[in-house]
Amino acid sequence: MKVAILGTGYVGLSTGVALAEIGHHVCCIDVDEKKIARLKQGKSPIYEPGLEELLVKNLAAGRLRFTTSHREGISGAEIVILAVGTPQSNDGAADLTYLEQAARDVAVHLQQDTIVVIKSTVPVGTNDKMKQLIEAYCSEDVSIQIVSNPEFLRQGSAMKDTLEADRIIIGCDDRKAGDKVRELYRPLNVPVVMTSLRSAEMIKYASNAFLAMKISFINGMANVCEAVGADILDVAKGMGMDKRIGNSFLQAGIGYGGSCFPKDVQALYHTTKQHNVDFGLLGETMELNEQQRVLLVKKAFERFNGKIAGKKIAMLGLAFKPETDDMREAPSIPISLELTRQGADVIAYDPVATSNAQKILGNRIAYAKTIQEAVAGADAVLIVTEWDEIKQLEPSKLVEDMNEAIIFDGRNCLNEEKIRSCSKIEYYPVGRPAIIKYAGK
Ligand SMILES: NC(=O)c1ccc[n+]([C@@H]2O[C@H](COP(=O)([O-])OP(=O)(O)OC[C@H]3O[C@@H](n4cnc5c(N)ncnc54)[C@H](O)[C@@H]3O)[C@@H](O)[C@H]2O)c1
Missing domain, CATH: 3.40.50.720 (NAD(P)-binding Rossmann-like Domain)
Incomplete structure (x- = not known):
């Protein structure tokens, strides 16, 4: 398939390289000229094990291209993936400025019916809003289908996580569009969950909030262990052998960081407040993490x-x-x-x-x-x-x-x-x- 991706950060670049690796023709677009210049030379702007080798390989095979031109990148693409940043804004909500701009960039260059896939992490309801926004800015008489396809890769193992994901979430209101995105990923042979747009958006936040909570829980336990003379390594081992608990994310330490957990827990917390849902556990998770850092x-x-x-x-x-x-x-x-x-x-x-x-x-x-x-x-x-x-x-x-x-x-x-x-x-x-x-x- 012919695919365009907006954003060549950790997510967009790993996705682009992985899709090229499984045989698709991918054009990655970014507004950052320096990044694109490096990528055209086969040099990765980020440190990710295994990424540069696959980048060079797929550039040479002619399946992967890079451009700063939205017009050139989107031209002829059957699927356009948005993977731009959604950082935290001052009030804790997700800042959708980059995503809205990316949606407008897509809209004004669309010349054929297209599936727009939102891979960025976005609050529930955003996919619907982006569809309206793209339709409002569309210059041609084209039809747009929106698919939510949140990403779960971990930095540091982004390529492996993309090629060998635990699951792929496909949220859609239009089954045909969802099936086409399922087809895009078929060569990966990864289990797929098809769901509504809103559930797909929520799965991402629920997953990150749960993992962050698990980290804060084990860190809280570590502090209790220290106070009473127990050893958190043995406690975590004993807990983790219970299949209902599992042994991952039970390593006590100095808290979570990175570009996802902090902002995603904060954004979900913001959503709960907006909807008057009492979910203090999220607040506690963040508070514990601040102390632990x-x-x-x-x-x-x-x-x-x-x-x-x-x-x-x-x-x-x-x-x-x-x-x-x-x-x-x-x-x-x-x-x-x-x-x-x-x-x-x-x-x-x-x-x-x-x-x-x-x-x-x-x-x-x-x-x-x-x-x-x-x-x-x-x-x-x-x-x-x-x-x-x-x-x-x-x-x-x-x-x-x-x-x-x-x-x-x-x-x-x-x-x-x-x-x-x-x-x-x-x-x-x-x-x-x-x-x-x-x-x-
Ligand atoms: N980093 C992770 O580990 C990770 C994992 C899962 C999900 N996510 C989510 O994926 C999204 C992207 O994260 P990231 O870490 O890859 O972001 P990033 O900040 O590393 O990269 C975003 C890229 O988008 C580019 N960009 C911005 N506006 C653009 C536009 N209009 N057109 C083209 N390019 C544009 C930027 O120049 C930048 O290179 C976020 O919503 C994030 O929450 C990230």
């Missing part, structure tokens, strides 16, 4: 008896999670702001997110090129993102050049046995008993 600062404050000013703190990891360079809503941001507000000197290391972090944190903190450079002379290490190279660190080596051998592990990712074999260390995980082999200076 600065848990390591609280722990450091207590350990240093409130005297953080002048301490050199090494922060390992900046990205909101491993395998991505995305800094949106990363816990490293509030941690950096709070530590520096209290007068600490923060030096951070991340294998890929440093330049994105610099755009947000500027020179408020320093940036190291290696882990060794970050930890040299540090009074404490904060583990913020569980990159493989951080997980595999030898704790005895890590603390060698530190001023004080104090580690706050926000992801419970260092090897416990290796920690125990250190002769001098203070190790503070989340929701687990601390290991203290040395009382510091």
Whole structure:
């Protein structure tokens, strides 16, 4: 099929590459000229494992094109997919400005009957509104069918998640249009749920809110475990073996971040308020997460008896999670702001997110090129993102050049046995008993 995609972010680009990989002819459109120039050369503007290889392969095969021209990109497309951003607006609702603009961009260039698929995460009722908007701006006598097809990929495994999704949700009022979108994805051999537009829109929010709630729940449990002397790893293992609970998303840590969970829970909460539905659990989920994001600062404050000013703190990891360079809503941001507000000197290391972090944190903190450079002379290490190279660190080596051998592990990712074999260390995980082999200076 001939497909056009508006937006070459994490979702639009992964979808475009995946659809080309399964044999469709895809044109990806973006208003960002720099991005498109890079993509035309086969270079991915985002860090996503496996994406660039498939990008190069499908460009060479002639199944994938990139343009900044909506007219050129949409021309002849049977299906147009909207995958532009829907960030959070000031009142917590989803900001639909980009989507509305994208819908107008499509409308004015449509020259044939077309199925418009909305892949962006949007509040219930948005697909209906976009249909009206496109019809209002359509210059030609063409018919539009709208299909809601929310995306569930995770950054860091976007290609794999797109090609091997758990399910594909297709929401439509027009069955023929829905069937055509089902046909688009058929080569992926993924289970499909066909539903109404509104249910499809809601499935996305319900899924993200549930996962965020699961994270906040286990983090809340971790805090209780710490208070009563239980170990959250054992508690989560025991809980997760119950098939009704499942063991994923039960890793206690310093909260969720990224471009989806925070804004999606907030947007759903906003919807509940608009409709006078009492759903306090969503508010609690967000509140717990806010507290958890600065848990390591609280722990450091207590350990240093409130005297953080002048301490050199090494922060390992900046990205909101491993395998991505995305800094949106990363816990490293509030941690950096709070530590520096209290007068600490923060030096951070991340294998890929440093330049994105610099755009947000500027020179408020320093940036190291290696882990060794970050930890040299540090009074404490904060583990913020569980990159493989951080997980595999030898704790005895890590603390060698530190001023004080104090580690706050926000992801419970260092090897416990290796920690125990250190002769001098203070190790503070989340929701687990601390290991203290040395009382510091
Ligand atoms: N990132 C994720 O992990 C993820 C997962 C599932 C769903 N989603 C949802 O998918 C949507 C897109 O997310 P993303 O992370 O890919 O966004 P993004 O911000 O990475 O990319 C959006 C892209 O759209 C482009 N754009 C904006 N207006 C345009 C227009 N009129 N025409 C063409 N291009 C335009 C921007 O330049 C940008 O490159 C959001 O609604 C998000 O909530 C994201």
